[in-house]
Amino acid sequence: MVAVALIMLMTKMASASMPGSETDLKRRYGTGFPELDRSSCHLVGFGVRAIPSNISSNTQCLKITQTHLAVKHNHQFTEKKHLFQSQILQNNILQSIGESAFAGLPQLSDVWISENLALETIKAFAFSNLPKLTDIEITKSKHLRSIHPDAFRNIVNLRRLTISNTGLRIFPDLSKIHSAAQDFLFDLQDNIHIETVPANAFRGLCTKTITEIRLTRNGIKEVASDAFNGTKMYRLLLSGNEQLTHISPDAFAGSSALVMLDVSHTAVSSLPDSILGGLRRLLARSAYRLKELPVVQRYTKLYVANLTYPSHCCAFKNMHRNRSKWTSLCSHPQAKTIPAFFREHCSNSTSISCSPQPDSFNPCEDIMSPTPLRILIWIISVLALLGNAMVLLVLLGSRSKLTVPRFLMCHLAFADLCMGVYLVVIATVDMLTHGRYYNHAVDWQTGFGCKAAGFFTVFASELSVFTLTAITVERWHTITNAMRLDRKLRLRHACIIMTIGWSFSLLAALLPTVGVSSYGKVSICLPMDVESVVSQVYVVSLLILNILAFFCVCGCYLSIYLTYRKPSSAPAHADTRVAQRMAVLIFTDFVCLAPISFFAISAALKLPLITVSDTKLLLVLFYPINSCSNPFLYAFFTHTFRRDFFLLAARFGLFKTQAQIYRTETSSCQQPTWTSPKSSRVMYSLANTLSLDGKQEF
Ligand SMILES: *[C@@H]1O[C@H](CO)[C@@H](O)[C@H](O)[C@H]1NC(C)=O
Ligand SMILES: *[C@@H]1O[C@H](CO)[C@@H](O)[C@H](O)[C@H]1NC(C)=O
Ligand SMILES: *[C@@H]1O[C@H](CO)[C@@H](O)[C@H](O)[C@H]1NC(C)=O
Numbered sequence: 001m002v003a004v005a006l007i008m009l010m011t012k013m014a015s016a017s018m019p020g021s022e023t024d025l026k027r028r029y030g031t032g033f034p035e036l037d038r039s040s041c042h043l044v045g046f047g048v049r050a051i052p053s054n055i056s057s058n059t060q061c062l063k064i065t066q067t068h069l070a071v072k073h074n075h076q077f078t079e080k081k082h083l084f085q086s087q088i089l090q091n092n093i094l095q096s097i098g099e100s101a102f103a104g105l106p107q108l109s110d111v112w113i114s115e116n117l118a119l120e121t122i123k124a125f126a127f128s129n130l131p132k133l134t135d136i137e138i139t140k141s142k143h144l145r146s147i148h149p150d151a152f153r154n155i156v157n158l159r160r161l162t163i164s165n166t167g168l169r170i171f172p173d174l175s176k177i178h179s180a181a182q183d184f185l186f187d188l189q190d191n192i193h194i195e196t197v198p199a200n201a202f203r204g205l206c207t208k209t210i211t212e213i214r215l216t217r218n219g220i221k222e223v224a225s226d227a228f229n230g231t232k233m234y235r236l237l238l239s240g241n242e243q244l245t246h247i248s249p250d251a252f253a254g255s256s257a258l259v260m261l262d263v264s265h266t267a268v269s270s271l272p273d274s275i276l277g278g279l280r281r282l283l284a285r286s287a288y289r290l291k292e293l294p295v296v297q298r299y300t301k302l303y304v305a306n307l308t309y310p311s312h313c314c315a316f317k318n319m320h321r322n323r324s325k326w327t328s329l330c331s332h333p334q335a336k337t338i339p340a341f342f343r344e345h346c347s348n349s350t351s352i353s354c355s356p357q358p359d360s361f362n363p364c365e366d367i368m369s370p371t372p373l374r375i376l377i378w379i380i381s382v383l384a385l386l387g388n389a390m391v392l393l394v395l396l397g398s399r400s401k402l403t404v405p406r407f408l409m410c411h412l413a414f415a416d417l418c419m420g421v422y423l424v425v426i427a428t429v430d431m432l433t434h435g436r437y438y439n440h441a442v443d444w445q446t447g448f449g450c451k452a453a454g455f456f457t458v459f460a461s462e463l464s465v466f467t468l469t470a471i472t473v474e475r476w477h478t479i480t481n482a483m484r485l486d487r488k489l490r491l492r493h494a495c496i497i498m499t500i501g502w503s504f505s506l507l508a509a510l511l512p513t514v515g516v517s518s519y520g521k522v523s524i525c526l527p528m529d530v531e532s533v534v535s536q537v538y539v540v541s542l543l544i545l546n547i548l549a550f551f552c553v554c555g556c557y558l559s560i561y562l563t564y565r566k567p568s569s570a571p572a573h574a575d576t577r578v579a580q581r582m583a584v585l586i587f588t589d590f591v592c593l594a595p596i597s598f599f600a601i602s603a604a605l606k607l608p609l610i611t612v613s614d615t616k617l618l619l620v621l622f623y624p625i626n627s628c629s630n631p632f633l634y635a636f637f638t639h640t641f642r643r644d645f646f647l648l649a650a651r652f653g654l655f656k657t658q659a660q661i662y663r664t665e666t667s668s669c670q671q672p673t674w675t676s677p678k679s680s681r682v683m684y685s686l687a688n689t690l691s692l693d694g695k696q697e698f
């Protein structure tokens with residue numbers, strides 16, 4: 001008893017989960033009809049203008065090929081009581097299959113109409129009341145425009161209906177077929193002019209569950225609502241309809257039993273919710289518009305998913321489904337031999353085999369996954385935004401003369417502000433996609449937002465590094481050439497230098513948007529794509545330039561330090577203090593550079609030294625350090641900046657007393673009290689350079 005039930009279940013499950021196979025079609029296109037001996041087929045051949053009347057009434061197979069028949073009339077076969085198979089092939093002037101063309105052939109089982117170049121219509125009742133007919137195949141007739149709505153009627157044993165490679169413009173009417181066959185296959189392929197699947201398209205086709213409805217590679221653009229009304233089917237293949245954008249949410253109303261859906265190579269952007277609960281296999285390869293999946297809990301039975309984007313598989317990774325009901329049949333020794341049955345009823349595993357699997361660049365996680373990181377990125381980005389916005393405001397609002405250092409500071413603050421913008425963008429996107437980034441990954445990483453964010457960060461970091469180097473070199477230049485007024489760096493020169501800096505940074509930031517590396521590879525939109533040699537060269541060049549800039553900065557500070565040590569007038573404790581300040585500047589620069597270098601090396605050499613998840617940590621903790629600290633190191637801690645700040649504030653009626661102090665200081669500064677003019681200039685520059693208050697220290 002148990003075994004019988006098991007076998008029944010077996011067959012049911014097996015038929016339900018059998019993947020769409022191509023072998024069915026091989027029969028036709030490959031070896032012809034294996035059921036019949038080819039030589040026994042009566043040939044009505046070349047040049048014949050009418051079907052001869054003396055064909056034996058015992059003929060089982062009739063092959064009408066390369067004739068000059070114009071119309072395949074009715075009652076041409078009336079006496080052929082035993083005709084089993086009819087082939088109508090390569091008749092170049094055959095224009096129509098006439099009314100009741102195959103009437104009165106009680107044994108007819110198989111009709112094959114192919115490569116009739118002139119065939120335009122199939123008239124009413126062409127295939128009607130044929131109780132033994134199981135296979136109809138109409139193929140390779142580019143001019144076939146119409147099939148009469150009554151062409152297919154009462155074909156109760158029809159098991160296979162194939163209409164492919166025709167010029168049909170409207171979906172054939174299948175509603176009067178009323179087949180009662182098991183294992184029905186409807187195959188409508190390569191009809192590039194069929195644009196819609198209308199409502200009730202398959203109602204009346206088959207009273208049993210249709211095994212497969214194959215609508216591949218047609219010109220279908222739309223599946224109307226109620227298209228599958230009244231239809232039970234296991235597999236539905238819509239793949240290859242490249243213009244298919246819309247499957248009505250109600251398309252599957254009134255249908256049942258669908259377990260396999262293939263929407264590969266289509267342009268659908270959503271799947272109807274109603275069928276998801278029953279699906280076991282979902283194929284959506286190269287369905288690039290399907291960027292969002294419905295909530296995963298709806299796929300209660302899914303176990304195979306072949307999708308387009310790796311991120312979607314993340315949705316299924318941690319899915320918790322209720323275990324299937326364990327039945328007593330599972331203890332039967334044969335139960336394990338039927339994978340489909342076992343998986344459905346006996347296995348406690350809830351895993352789904354999903355492909356493509358997420359790669360190391362796109363791990364299954366949110367943009368900022370650990371919560372501390374999520375909080376930290378907000379703090380850092382707000383700090384960078386506020387700090388640099390304030391520096392810009394004060395520098396631009398100040399009424400004092402625009403000097404070269406001030407000019408450079410403006411650029412530095414602007415660059416760091418851009419970095420702040422980038423961090424805020426990343427933090428915002430992370431907040432908006434919290435917990436379901438997998439569904440937004442595609443839109444974000446391929447969209448404009450990521451490109452813009454990536455542009456901002458590369459532009460900001462390159463401009464920042466460049467300006468920082470320029471500032472250091474300018475200071476070094478000022479100090480070493482303190483007495484040579486003719487060598488003084490003028491604003492004009494600074495403008496040229498910064499134009500170069502901007503051009504370089506813009507170029508570096510634009511390259512990934514035009515195909516040299518790309519921003520879309522990772523969720524944080526850094527140019528981490530090193531697939532091609534050009535991309536590798538790009539990443540490595542950026543890296544080398546940054547390292548050169550770092551050494552340049554180190555060299556300049558060393559030189560400044562040595563210059564400073566020469567006048568022995570300075571007190572000893574100031575010496576160490578200056579050294580400390582230098583160390584801080586170099587250290588922050590290094591800390592910022594190191595992670596970039598680290599993952600750039602790692603990426604460029606294609607060595608998995610560090611995972612993307614770790615990169616994010618570096619990104620948030622170290623990468624923006626310069627942007628946060630620059631306002632303090634180069635502005636807030638300096639005397640000049642504070643003076644500008646209070647003077648600006650005083651204009652709005654704030655900090656009036658402090659402003660007064662700075663005003664008096666400013667006038668005293670103009671007559672330096674230091675002994676030697678050379679050393680005073682040096683000290684003054686140095687004080688500014690190292691963010692010291694000249695007054696206090698020297
Ligand atoms: C039928 O008639 C044609 C001539 O009209 C003849 O050539 C052919 O052999 C006949 N076929 C049979 C099966 O008698
Ligand atoms: C769906 O099919 C049923 C019969 O199977 C019919 O009564 C109903 O009108 C159809 N719905 C639509 C919207 O055509
Ligand atoms: C799992 O089962 C519980 C009760 O048995 C039900 O409340 C819950 O909605 C089910 N979850 C899913 C995803 O079906």
Ligand SMILES: *[C@@H]1O[C@H](CO)[C@@H](O)[C@H](O)[C@H]1NC(C)=O
Binds near residue numbers: 326346347348
């Ligand atoms: C699945 O779980 C049921 C009870 O929850 C248990 O009896 C059965 O042995 C388990 N099956 C497997 C394959 O682990």
Ligand SMILES: *[C@@H]1O[C@H](CO)[C@@H](O)[C@H](O)[C@H]1NC(C)=O
Binds near residue numbers: 306354355
């Ligand atoms: C589905 O994915 C598997 C790998 O997970 C692959 O072997 C199989 O060929 C894919 N099937 C289709 C139809 O793409």
